Amino acid sequence: MMTMKKFNLIYAGAIALIFLLYSCSEELGYREPSGASQGAPLPIKEATVKNYNGKATIHYEVPADPTLLYVKAVYMVAGREVDVKASYYVDSLVVEGFADENEHEVKLFTVNRQEVASEPVTVIVKPLEAPIWQVLESIEIRNAFGGYKLSAVNKTKSSVGVLILEKNVQKEWEVNNDLSVFTSTDSIFSQVAGMDTIKREYAITVRDRWGNLTDTIYRDVTPIYETEIERSRFSSYPLPGDAPMVSNGGVVHGMWDNRYGWPVMFTTLDANISKNPSVVTVDMGKEAKVSKVWIRPFQEISGLFFDYTTLRFFELWGSTSPNPNGELDATWTKLGSYEMKKPSGSPGLTETPSDVEAAKNGFFFEANLDAPKIRFLRIKCLKNWSGFGSQSVDELRVFGDPR
Secondary structure (H helix, E strand, C coil): CCCHHHHHHHHHHHHHHHHHHHHHHHHHCCCCCCCCCCCCCCCCEEEEEEEEECEEEEEEECCCCCCEEEEEEEEEECCEEEEEEEECCCCEEEEECCCCCCCEEEEEEEEECCCCECCCEEEEECCECCHHHHHHHHCEEEEEECEEEEEEECCCCCCEEEEEEEECCCCCEEECCCCCEEECCCEEEEEECCCCCCCEEEEEEEEECCCCECCCEEEEECCECCEECCHHHCEECCCCCCCCECCCCCCHHHHHCCCCCCCCCEEECCCCCCCCCEEEEEEEEEEEEEEEEEEECCCCCCCCCCCCCEEEEEEEEEECCCCCCCCCCCCCEEEEEEECCCCCCCCCCCCCHHHHHHHHHCEEEECCCCCCCEEEEEEEEEEECCCCCCCEECEEEEEEECC
């Protein structure tokens, strides 16, 4: 016989189950969306347009409607319809991706929380010259040692691709992604090396992220011959004004002996001796048109590469017949001004593993392509990594055309 206590427990459980089922049926049943639509929302008002390169900003007045969610612009770009949305909290949006300077129709809608759109308001935009055309017009490509150098200006910092095309085996133009440049920087630069000295034909076009393409321009490139200048001919060529050497090592010829570290590298007097720039002169033993110089910095006693006498700001000079008085006069040609940078950009005496790896691999410094042939090379240290004028170089290599 069931006791009254047990019956009450069963009865309470049944009631709870009924309430649970009823609650679930309510949750699964149809519910009216919150903020039910009262029809299409009011459209935007007072639309004005400000045109820019390849785009336009549209300002407008948002209607006072608490159900609004966003404003949407619909227009055509590169043959397809695109839309841009802006929160109803702001009073403008940007339409972009235009490749020409023609008039374009843009339809603006307000959209409420039920995704119901208003009647469209049509505005006309007339963008200024698109960035891809500005980039194309600024492209310069010139022969370089072992390849070419390409440069262009991207004033608006737009995302662009400078596409380099070559002919395939079927004599059809196709994009070479290894040579093409994809960037959003304001200054575009690409250097290609390691090529033979045969003439090459290239086609170049510029594309933006919407798929718009410019016209195609055609350029021929003939790489300039380049090889390493034979270091067995190198010798020290001290001139008046050249920095004195230390007495127990660090001689000039330590720069081309294929050995690293103290005392088989080159260094001038102690870094704390003078703030005056130091100069060292090398006779390459043969005239050559120099393309670039490779320098491996010396790892100081501190264990750091970017410290003490390591070059930071310096110049390279060349001559075929230097003035014996040692002056950097008209008998010398500046090959370039340089900075040996710490790749990580870390402050002070901090060096990351990438800094150490880069220093061990050495750094290339390109010479002025318009400079004449030289035989004598001069390194002028303006300021080393401790802020003084002395310098050190672990290893030096010179590249160019000695023919």
